Amino acid sequence: MKKKIVLAGGTGFIGQYLEDKFTATGYEVKIISRQPQHIAWSNQAGIISALDGAEMLINLAGKSVNCRYNDKNKEEIISSRTKTTQILGNALLACGSPPPLWINSSTATIYRHAEDRPMTEENGEIGTGFSVDVAKAWEQSLFDYQLPRTRQVALRMSIVLGAEGGVMEPYFNLVRFGLGGVQGDGNQMFSWIHIEDVYRAILFLQERTDLKGAFNVSAPHPVSNREFMKQLRKTMNRKLGLPAQKWMLEIGAVFMKTETELILKSRWVLPERLEKDGFQFTFDTLEKALQQIILKKQAIS
Template sequence: MRVLITGGSGFVGQRLCRRLDEAGHRLLVVSRDPEAVKGRLPEGATIRRSVLDFVDTPPEAIVNLAGESIAARRWSDEQKNRLIESRVNITRDLVILCEQLKASADRAPRVMVSGSAMGYYGDQGDREVTEETPPRDEFAHRLCKRWEDTAREAADFGTRVVLLRIGLVLDAGGGSLQKMLPPFKLGLGGRFGSGKQFMPWVHREDLVQAILFLLDSDELEGPFNASAPHPVTNAEFSRTLAKQLGRPAFFPVPAFVLETVFGEMSRLLLTGAAMRPRRLQEAGFQFRFETLEAALADILG
C-alpha cells in the first residue's frame, strides 16, 4: 500500500521507512529538503516538500512523526509556540489532506498513526500509568493534547486514528542514547536530581514494529503507550547503562544545576511517568526487548 510518512528522514522515520520498503509498501515522504534526505531513504521513495503535494497520489495510510525536538533549546515563550506549531501545523495539513481526498474521490486514508509523547501525562510520580491515567496539567501535556486533538479530526472523514505516546527511543546512532553515551563512556555519568523519576523507554525496533502492528490492526484506535513493559527510574537507568559499559556512575547532577541551565525544560529530566503499554499488550503485541538490560545489550553489543 501507499504510506505517507512525515518525519521519515528522522531517527525513527528512517528505520520505519526501511521496514515498510522491505514489506513491499510504496513510500511517500514529506521533507522540506527532498534532495538532502534522498540518500537516507530507500530507493524509490517519493519525497515532496508538503503534505498537500500528495493530493494526486492518495496514500492509503499515514504515519505522522514530524515535530521539532522538544529538547533542542530552552523553553522561552517563543520556543514553546514553535514546538506546538511544528506539530500542530503539519498534523492539520494531514487532516486537510484526508478531507480533500474524501471530498474528491471518497477515499480518505484508512488509517493515521500519529506520534505523541509520554509528556502527555505530565509528572506522575511513581504511580503506574496506563492510557486511562488522568494527565497532570503542565506544558508538555498541553503540547501533546493539542497535537492529539488535531489528529483526532481525521476521524471525521472516516480515517482510523491511532495516537502513539512514545517513550525515550533507544538505539545506536541517535535518539536519547546519543547524548548520554559520551559522559558515561568516560565514567562521568550519573543520575539526574534524586534519580527517582521514571524514564519510560522503548527500543527503536520495537517502536517501529508497534507502528506496523497498529497500521495493520483495523480494530484498534485511540491512544496507545509506546514504551517497553518495564520502565525504570533515572537512577536505575544510569546504573544499568554504566554496568553495560563497564564504567562507574558516580557523578549525579543536582536538580538545581539542571534548573539553572535549562529552566522549565529541566522538567523533562527531573520528572516522569511509570508508563506501561497496556493497550498494546492487550491487543497481542509482543515486545522483543522488554527489559532495559536486554535492549542495551543489543544496542551496545
C-alpha cells in the same frame, strides 16, 4: 502496483528507521518534509496524490522539544505539530482513496509527573504545564477530524532508544566521561521503548483494524533514572558515575539550550492497551535493549 505508505516529518531518527524498514519490506515510502528532495508541506496537491492509494499515513512531524521554552520556541513547538496535522487531515478529506490508517505521533509526557503509580490509557492522569498543553493540542488536532474511511491512532511515545540516534548518544557520552550517575534525586521514572518495538507496534496496529484512539507506546518495564544509569554503566563496563544534582542540571541546561524537565520529569507509563490486545515486545526489559544497542553501535563504528 507497489505498496505505498506516507511518512510525514520522516527525516529524523525514528522516521529514517521506519523508512529503511518499510523500504526493505517492499514498500514505496513517500516523505513529506521541509527538505527539498521531499514533498513540501505547502504542496497540497502533492500530499493528496501521495496519500491517494496509500496503505498508511504515519505523521512524526514537530519541532524538537530539546530547546529552551521561550515564547518563540513554544509557539513553534505547538504550531509545528498542530498545523502539520491539520494539513494532513484536510488532505485526507480530499482523497479519492485515502489510507485506511492514520497514525499520528503524540507523547507520554501528556501524563502528570508520577512517582506514586504508573499511568495507563484508562487510569492515567493528564498533567499540567507547557509540555502537556502541547500533547493535548496535538491529539485534539488529530481527533477533531471525522474520517469515515480512515482509522485514527495517536502514539503516546515514551523515550525511544536505538543505536542509530535519538537520546542515547548524550547518555553514552555522560557514562564515557565518568558522569553517568543519577540525575537529580534519581527517583524519577524513565519510561522507554526500543525503536524496533515502535516499528513492530505500528505493524500490529496496521493489522488490527478494530483498534483506534490513543496508545501508550512504552516498554512494559520502566525503570527509575537511578536504575537506568546503573544498567547503562554496567552495559558499557564503566564503574564510576558521578551524580548531577538538580542545581547543576539547571545551570547545564542554560548552556546547552535545553530544559531540565526532559531529564527530571517522572514519566511512569505502561502499555496497557497494546498488551491487552496481544502485542508482545521484542525488547521488554532495559537490559535486553541496551545490550542490543551497544552491540549494534560497536558493529557500525
